[in-house]
Amino acid sequence: MSMLSDPSAKYSAFPQVPITDRQWPTRTITAPPRWLSTDLRDGNQAIVDPMDAHKKNRFFDLLVEIGVKEIEVGFPSAGATEFDFISGLVQSGRVPDDVLVQVLTQSREDLIRTSFASLQGAKQAIVHLYNAVSPAWREVVFGMTKDQVREIAVTGAKVMRDEAAKQPGTKWTFQYSPETFSTAELDFSLEVCEAVMGVLAPTPEHPIILNLPATVEAATPNIYADQVEYFIRNLPDRDSAVISLHTHNDRGTGVAAAELALMAGADRVEGCLFGNGERTGNCCLVTMALNMYTQGINPDLDFSNIDRVIETVEYCNELPVHQRHPYGGELVYTAFSGSHQDAIKKGFGAHEVQNDPQWRVPYLPIDPADLGRSYEAVIRVNSQSGKGGFAWVLEQDQGLKLPKKMQADFSPHVQRMADELGRELNASDIWLAFQQAYHVQTSGKQFQLVDYEESRTSDGTRIFTGRIEVGGTPQSVSGRGNGLISSVLSTIEDAFGLQLEIVDYSEHALTAGRDSRAAAYLECRTNDGRSLWGCGIDEDIATASVRAVLSAANSAHLLAQAAK
Numbered sequence: 001m002s003m004l005s006d007p008s009a010k011y012s013a014f015p016q017v018p019i020t021d022r023q024w025p026t027r028t029i030t031a032p033p034r035w036l037s038t039d040l041r042d043g044n045q046a047i048v049d050p051m052d053a054h055k056k057n058r059f060f061d062l063l064v065e066i067g068v069k070e071i072e073v074g075f076p077s078a079g080a081t082e083f084d085f086i087s088g089l090v091q092s093g094r095v096p097d098d099v100l101v102q103v104l105t106q107s108r109e110d111l112i113r114t115s116f117a118s119l120q121g122a123k124q125a126i127v128h129l130y131n132a133v134s135p136a137w138r139e140v141v142f143g144m145t146k147d148q149v150r151e152i153a154v155t156g157a158k159v160m161r162d163e164a165a166k167q168p169g170t171k172w173t174f175q176y177s178p179e180t181f182s183t184a185e186l187d188f189s190l191e192v193c194e195a196v197m198g199v200l201a202p203t204p205e206h207p208i209i210l211n212l213p214a215t216v217e218a219a220t221p222n223i224y225a226d227q228v229e230y231f232i233r234n235l236p237d238r239d240s241a242v243i244s245l246h247t248h249n250d251r252g253t254g255v256a257a258a259e260l261a262l263m264a265g266a267d268r269v270e271g272c273l274f275g276n277g278e279r280t281g282n283c284c285l286v287t288m289a290l291n292m293y294t295q296g297i298n299p300d301l302d303f304s305n306i307d308r309v310i311e312t313v314e315y316c317n318e319l320p321v322h323q324r325h326p327y328g329g330e331l332v333y334t335a336f337s338g339s340h341q342d343a344i345k346k347g348f349g350a351h352e353v354q355n356d357p358q359w360r361v362p363y364l365p366i367d368p369a370d371l372g373r374s375y376e377a378v379i380r381v382n383s384q385s386g387k388g389g390f391a392w393v394l395e396q397d398q399g400l401k402l403p404k405k406m407q408a409d410f411s412p413h414v415q416r417m418a419d420e421l422g423r424e425l426n427a428s429d430i431w432l433a434f435q436q437a438y439h440v441q442t443s444g445k446q447f448q449l450v451d452y453e454e455s456r457t458s459d460g461t462r463i464f465t466g467r468i469e470v471g472g473t474p475q476s477v478s479g480r481g482n483g484l485i486s487s488v489l490s491t492i493e494d495a496f497g498l499q500l501e502i503v504d505y506s507e508h509a510l511t512a513g514r515d516s517r518a519a520a521y522l523e524c525r526t527n528d529g530r531s532l533w534g535c536g537i538d539e540d541i542a543t544a545s546v547r548a549v550l551s552a553a554n555s556a557h558l559l560a561q562a563a564k
């Protein structure tokens with residue numbers, strides 16, 4: 001078996017929704033929805049080893065910490081692990097007063113009763129009832145007519161109502177899901193929901209939650225938005241219902257579908273952190289919340305320390321968060337490629353200089369610092385990288401701000417190293433390449449400063465007197481010039497026959513405070529017209545410039561040797 005040349009023989013296009021004056025495309029999201037995390041239910045039922053009580057408690061605490069106010073804590077009738085965790089949680093007093101726990105049950109009397117039993121002692125809770133309503137499920141799973149399937153829901157709703165009445169100390173909220181809503185006839189979903197509302201008698205003050213699942217995502221996200229808008233516009237007593245979304249990600253658009261359906265008028269979104277859930281997962285709450293954040297909307301969920309959230313989620317689910325997962329993945333703020341690095345580096349530079357409160361760094365839709373991420377990993381260097389990449393790493397790691405022309409000079413050294421090693425270059429690789437290229441702090445270099453003094457004559461001439469190790473042997477040398485650098489240049493010309501002319505010079509402090517050091521950069525021209533760069537680093541800025549001259553002299557010496 002292989003892919004069909006005519007897939008239409010097996011698969012049909014999803015039909016359009018009969019709505020011509022749809023409103024959602026012109027709306028924008030301006031406020032966060034009510035969020036429900038179903039990590040401990042839909043997420044938990046989709047992992048290899050469902051969470052034990054320890055993991056569930058840890059996940060629950062994380063969700064509370066993030067600010068989730070509605071948490072589906074499990075499926076009490078699934079077994080003792082679930083039941084005991086849920087009843088232990090509600091009786092422990094660990095559920096904050098502003099947090100609602102929710103449990104899910106099939107529409108079967110015994111399971112509904114068990115679900116209510118698990119919530120004994122809760123101050124408030126949501127009981128969530130479901131049954132599938134779409135044709136394939138009606139026919140294949142239940143083997144029932146529409147009327148019989150509606151009856152499953154109505155019977156379950158009656159049991160719910162009666163069980164709730166037996167525990168009047170708890171403030172109950174009822175939730176009903178016409179499971180498989182996204183692949184069901186819309187008018188039938190409406191009919192079943194209306195029938196359930198008829199039993200549970202919601203009011204605007206005490207509404208029912210109608211949760212509209214895209215149990216299996218089967219169409220483009222605009223279709224789901226149409227379905228939700230159609231449902232809302234045709235639901236009698238809309239005021240008595242909270243419209244909730246529950247999307248899956250089979251086509252990779254679970255978040256998009258929830259966003260568009262929110263524009264269609266929904267009030268609430270169910271999902272999981274980092275999109276865990278059945279098959280391809282549920283709507284990712286992190287992505288959806290942070291999508292809102294990047295539009296200037298406070299999502300009411302706090303991901304200020306996203307790495308800690310990931311750590312807990314990975315531990316509990318025993319599933320890794322993908323390195324490219326929106327907002328959280330390890331690589332999502334990292335640029336390896338040259339042109340991206342260049343733009344990001346410039347963007348950060350402009351951001352610092354202009355002090356612009358609006359975030360406008362190219363290629364980064366969000367400031368990683370808002371999520372507790374450092375800027376270190378924003379740029380990483382490999383063989384696809386450019387000058388902006390290693391310049392950024394040297395600046396972050398060593399504090400060096402290389403002049404633009406020196407970046408171009410250093411670039412082939414980095415490229416060579418990346419090609420030779422065939423892997424990413426880390427900060428120490430780049431620092432090593434820099435030290436080797438400019439003879440900074442490396443042993444075995446030809447000229448090495450031992451010590452020096454500077455004096456002036458009455459006419460302002462500077463005199464450099466010092467000791468320079470030449471191939472390991474200290475040598476006393478001196479020279480004159482109208483400045484320190486020119487006096488060192490004349491020294492190396494007199495002592496070693498190396499003629500260098502200064503083309504460019506710059507310097508900067510490396511770190512602030514008592515331990516501050518300085519870096520000096522020097523471009524020189526040799527007598528045969530070649531350009532050479534030198535760099536010196538020292539606690540004393542004048543000494544850094546002397547070292548920069550010797551750094552260039554070492555390169556000139558190597559060139560001269562090579563030419564022989």
Ligand SMILES: CC(=O)SCCNC(=O)CCNC(=O)[C@H](O)C(C)(C)COP(=O)(O)OP(=O)(O)OC[C@H]1O[C@@H](n2cnc3c(N)ncnc32)[C@H](O)[C@@H]1OP(=O)(O)O
Nearest residue numbers: 045075077078079106107108130131132141142152179215
């Ligand atoms: C889309 C979703 O994610 S829905 C949530 C799904 N989650 C889970 O199922 C996790 C927890 N579930 C479980 O542990 C088990 O399913 C249990 C313990 C609750 C029930 O197990 P079982 O009694 O063996 O029933 P099982 O789940 O296999 O369902 C089979 C029967 O329930 C019926 N059924 C399935 N869903 C529903 C429903 N929502 N309402 C009413 N009946 C239902 C089926 O038609 C089938 O009936 P049949 O035996 O007459 O053919």
Ligand SMILES: CC(C)C(=O)C(=O)O
Nearest residue numbers: 130177179213215246
């Ligand atoms: C029970 C419902 C909400 C569900 O998980 C689904 O349909 O995906």
